[in-house]
Amino acid sequence: VTDHPPPNSGRSDGQITDDQKRAAAVAAAALVEDGMYVGLGTGSTVAYLMPALAARDLKGMHYTASSPATATAATAVGLTVHSPEELNRRLDIVIDGADQIAPDGWLIKGGGAAHTREKILAAAAARFVVIASAEKAVASLHAPVPVEILHFGATWTLEALAPAKLRDCPPSPDGNLIADYLGAIDDPAALASRLASTAGVVEHGLFAPGMVSDILIAGPSGVTHRSGAKAPA
Numbered sequence: 001v002t003d004h005p006p007p008n009s010g011r012s013d014g015q016i017t018d019d020q021k022r023a024a025a026v027a028a029a030a031l032v033e034d035g036m037y038v039g040l041g042t043g044s045t046v047a048y049l050m051p052a053l054a055a056r057d058l059k060g061m062h063y064t065a066s067s068p069a070t071a072t073a074a075t076a077v078g079l080t081v082h083s084p085e086e087l088n089r090r091l092d093i094v095i096d097g098a099d100q101i102a103p104d105g106w107l108i109k110g111g112g113a114a115h116t117r118e119k120i121l122a123a124a125a126a127r128f129v130v131i132a133s134a135e136k137a138v139a140s141l142h143a144p145v146p147v148e149i150l151h152f153g154a155t156w157t158l159e160a161l162a163p164a165k166l167r168d169c170p171p172s173p174d175g176n177l178i179a180d181y182l183g184a185i186d187d188p189a190a191l192a193s194r195l196a197s198t199a200g201v202v203e204h205g206l207f208a209p210g211m212v213s214d215i216l217i218a219g220p221s222g223v224t225h226r227s228g229a230k231a232p233a
């Protein structure tokens, strides 16, 4: 019997993870300033970002979203979302989640099948900020790596990607199939190069450290900030 219950007593792992996702999203929202051009990622961590941005009551904002789901969630809390073509300008900041974050800054993304659009936004951003709960930090990357592929010739594309299989999930925001590469990831750069050069591949979910400016990982004792390899523009 103890007088003092342990921290988080009575809370499920899922609730603790959700609290961490919210904490990382709130920390990232604090980096956004009035008048910025902002890209919004996709996923359950980013779902906490839109209310956090709305609560800041920022002025003169220009938002774009990496998926219809994010656009809907942003609009629901009063953020006005534009297409990239309407913005017609590079982005000041993009904030997005990740499935795995390696110590050297490599990421796996695409658990929500939106990694192609997410990579386009990240590449167009002066600052790309990754937000995550603690369990996303891994010692080394492991399968699966999501790969968006065209319907046309998908069987041959999958053969070329082997070991890989189609994921049973809705299509990407652009209507393409999602496959998962299931092999070892001994050398992420070499694998990224192989996946990118396979005919039929639209985009893969490996994000190189040079794309990432900041990584905010929320854990039991708060939000840890890691600087990424992408220099401020």
Ligand code: 5RP
Residues within 6 Å of the ligand: 041, 042, 043, 044, 045, 046, 096, 097, 098, 099, 108, 109, 110, 111, 112, 113, 114, 115, 118
């Ligand atoms: C979507 C993504 C997500 O950012 C990634 O899957 C993390 O999602 P979540 O925050 O739900 O764990 O890459 O394509």
